[in-house]
Amino acid sequence: MGLRRGKTKTILESSIDSALLAVEIYNKPRTVFRVENYITLMVMAWTRLFHAHFNNTIGDKYYYKSGKKYKLVDGERKAWELNESIRKYGQLTESEEKNLRLFIALRNKIEHRHIEKETLDTLIFGECQALLYNFENTLVKLFGEDYAINENLAFSLQFSRFITKEQRQAQKNMLSSEVQDLVAYINKYRSELSEDVFNSQEYSIKLIAIPKVASASRNDLSVEFIKWESFNPEEQAEVQKVTAIVKDKIIRVEAVNAGRYKPSSVVKLVKENGMADFSINHHTALWQKFGVRPTNNADDPFDTNTKFCYYDQAHNDYLYTNNWVSFIIQLFELDKMRLEDLKTSNNINVTLSVSDFE
Numbered sequence: 001m002g003l004r005r006g007k008t009k010t011i012l013e014s015s016i017d018s019a020l021l022a023v024e025i026y027n028k029p030r031t032v033f034r035v036e037n038y039i040t041l042m043v044m045a046w047t048r049l050f051h052a053h054f055n056n057t058i059g060d061k062y063y064y065k066s067g068k069k070y071k072l073v074d075g076e077r078k079a080w081e082l083n084e085s086i087r088k089y090g091q092l093t094e095s096e097e098k099n100l101r102l103f104i105a106l107r108n109k110i111e112h113r114h115i116e117k118e119t120l121d122t123l124i125f126g127e128c129q130a131l132l133y134n135f136e137n138t139l140v141k142l143f144g145e146d147y148a149i150n151e152n153l154a155f156s157l158q159f160s161r162f163i164t165k166e167q168r169q170a171q172k173n174m175l176s177s178e179v180q181d182l183v184a185y186i187n188k189y190r191s192e193l194s195e196d197v198f199n200s201q202e203y204s205i206k207l208i209a210i211p212k213v214a215s216a217s218r219n220d221l222s223v224e225f226i227k228w229e230s231f232n233p234e235e236q237a238e239v240q241k242v243t244a245i246v247k248d249k250i251i252r253v254e255a256v257n258a259g260r261y262k263p264s265s266v267v268k269l270v271k272e273n274g275m276a277d278f279s280i281n282h283h284t285a286l287w288q289k290f291g292v293r294p295t296n297n298a299d300d301p302f303d304t305n306t307k308f309c310y311y312d313q314a315h316n317d318y319l320y321t322n323n324w325v326s327f328i329i330q331l332f333e334l335d336k337m338r339l340e341d342l343k344t345s346n347n348i349n350v351t352l353s354v355s356d357f358e
Helices: 007-026 034-057 082-089 094-110 118-123 125-143 165-174 177-191 233-246 263-272 280-289 322-333
Strands: 309-312 317-321
Touching: 007 034, 007 125, 034 082, 034 094, 034 125, 082 094, 094 125, 094 177, 118 125, 263 280, 263 317, 263 322, 280 322, 317 322
Parallel strands: none
Antiparallel strands: 309 317
């Protein structure tokens, strides 16, 4: 579907430009803030893709309203953000949506962080690749093959030397606490996916690089993509044998709540350490003051300080860590805070910095 010059085409071209720039930045190994920029630009590309679709189908109506009036930001109508656009579109598969929502959450988490680390690059490579593939598939679905962008992309070159187990462990040990929080968040997010979604190519592209040592023709491509669905069951079984040899085994532990506590258990532990008057109300005031978790019905319930708290999706509540219990205890043991400071009248809406009290 060729679009005439107009608002829809302008938004769509901006979406495609954002995606191409994201890939260009990601494929430059010495680029500063490589992963951060890729995620930010791809979220922008997806948002503009949906806006182009809405403009093309329902017109200039993809904005938030309060009653009959549009919500304004700096005098401009506030357009639907990506979360809302996904909901309004309503045609993504579960795997596509889970992939996209992961990056929305990561975009929010990395806004004020520097995460340029090889370990994190490797950790989310499959999701990054799926995010791009899903974008192009949706682009073509909405606007036709004329707007396919795969012909503009090339495979990035890879170094072949393997990183030793000891080197990789040393890199992990050097990760900042902020990056460790992100890694913990990603692993937690994956652990709550169904097996079908986790194994889907729409959620994460799993690739195995095997040198192509022979070819029937010297004109053949050096790189070929073969769809998994094109293999018969016997061929799929053979590939699975290969993957068992060349890939690290990922063990997904289901006991994700070990060592985590409900609020009542936190209160009990704090009381056992000398704070007999500590209550649930005091605990609520503390997590609010230190921004440990979002409020109920927040847009992103996973947006927690994972050093202290995790969202338990299965039970739609929050669990707290040993670090949180220790933090509370030392607050009072070292007289950094008093119970009187936790009264609701004491400006409870002001968020305090954890680092100022550690």
